[in-house]
Amino acid sequence: MEKKLSFEQLFAFAQSVFEAMGCSREDARIAAEHLISADMSGVDSHGVARLSGYFRLWEAGRIEAKPNIKVKHETPSTALIDADRALGLVAAPFAMNLAIEKAKIAGTGWVAVRNSNHYGIAGQYAKMALPHDMIGISMTNASALVSPTFSRERMLGTNPIAMAVPTASEPAFVADFATTTASNGKLEILQRKSASTPDGWVQDEQGEITRDPAILKKGGSMLPLGSDREHGSHKGFMLGSMVDILSGVLSGANFGPWVPPFPAYVPMPENQPGQGLGHFFGAIRVDAFESTESFKQRMDLWIRRFREATPVDPDQRVIIPGEPERMAEKDRSMYGIPLNEAVWEDLKQLSERLKINF
């Protein structure tokens, strides 16, 4: 039978694990909140399922639980942050808050982060801009799993982009997506079901099309959004590259195939050109352009008009970015967060080892 836990239960457990790593109570709270928010949004691959992975990274000495996060350089609208190997879950909200503070004065704020770790889901930080009547932008590079068009070498991460836009009475517009055809999470689901992927999601070590969802474990790679050249995979590659450049090259983090892997047992790439992995955040004050009220009304109109776009099938209307995550949140706040057997066992082992109640 499927097991379910509430946000509060998972949050409390995650916070205790982060404290056991040596995080301050406040950092542990922030990290747990952002981590479990992924589960709440239905992005199971990036939530509590990764908790023991973060713990192992810390054990391997690749995460600093008491980081000295420093602003290395700044201008009125920008800052560069050295995250001192912090949890991405701690470095990212720090950076996004700074972007928001910059935007209050300069109209926009843009913060690049180096020397960080995986930060969970991108949308989480973009959404922090909403209560300030700002548009929030968040992106990160990640360890290489994706081959550029015409290549069979893993060169880019799934490099997600998120943008959150405030509205008047409609729920916020929140786009949050990996720059690949499919997400890693979807491959994991298919592996558990022993099902095949559609064509165009992954390729094998030789660059041949395959439908094996476990191909990444056999030297295969994911494909950029667009799948193949004929369907625009060079555009997905460009998009993933833009994220890599802003997050990794601009910040002084690693980039391309040099980004540190998430699994602690995978050795670090050699001759790394930067520090840790990188993120890039933006906050755009709406009234740095137009009146907030009029903008929000137009966003409401945008959302309503797109929701009413003539559907192909009358039973399936256009999905507004952010809707699926909000539906998951609603469902999970009522019925709890489902955990599959593997994740449940993994968390139980962690709890026994750390003597934390689960």
Place this chain on the structure above:
Amino acid sequence: MEKKLSFEQLFAFAQSVFEAMGCSREDARIAAEHLISADMSGVDSHGVARLSGYFRLWEAGRIEAKPNIKVKHETPSTALIDADRALGLVAAPFAMNLAIEKAKIAGTGWVAVRNSNHYGIAGQYAKMALPHDMIGISMTNASALVSPTFSRERMLGTNPIAMAVPTASEPAFVADFATTTASNGKLEILQRKSASTPDGWVQDEQGEITRDPAILKKGGSMLPLGSDREHGSHKGFMLGSMVDILSGVLSGANFGPWVPPFPAYVPMPENQPGQGLGHFFGAIRVDAFESTESFKQRMDLWIRRFREATPVDPDQRVIIPGEPERMAEKDRSMYGIPLNEAVWEDLKQLSERLKINF
């Protein structure tokens, strides 16, 4: 036989046409330069092939040849511009220059433009940032030809995004792409050849897959990057939406299905919520984050590493964004810009009508 003209010949002709519309000598020069640069980069669909289209828009009273382009609002890092129905080819460089000036002081500059017209190719303006050691960003919305995932109604334009990044000794990284699976220009090429499109480029009026490249003339629509839901078309839709929101909603221009059409004979959409169409530009000073020299060295490393990524086919290595356009430029500066019969006839008619030498 295919006809060819040099950049100088086409530039001089285009400048004369813009002057005949009443543009100042300087505006006509700027517009002609940006227009013919599209031809030089190999993007024939957005170059001189559109000249008579611009002329007809002016005849229809939808372009103001002597615009009073105004900064309506600004902060240290932002500005909102009302382009007064200028040629996009004139409004866009004005706005990008302002973004660059803002970036010099505030670290970054972000300029939204409303009440403008089609601006040609996005990359053209992004590249203006390069000599200033800045990263340039350019995007625009456009008249609706693209259906969101699950819809058969044209709701978005091809909404391109461009980003140009300075380098040390390697040529600059210049990504410039429509947020659709294929570009309109590619459909036009297939129509001239009476060839079919691959699956996943377009759909018919009922939302059924079709391979007819002329389907847009029969109520069909283009598909967002990703082609279908299974291959991530919802991501292409999100990307096109982000461009629409930053270019159209934030600036007070029209957005979604209300963006003015390019062909002058197509009536304006009713109940338009904004003015003209909209663009969004960004300039990011590299040294607002890290030392310019070290950044450029890392970009060179990025480019070299990606160029050397293991190819699937040894004869086809990874293409670095910007390479195809640079190759076209090299070829065309030596051998001239090829014009197909239809474009040649169109320009000849225009020249006879305006009594301009062609």
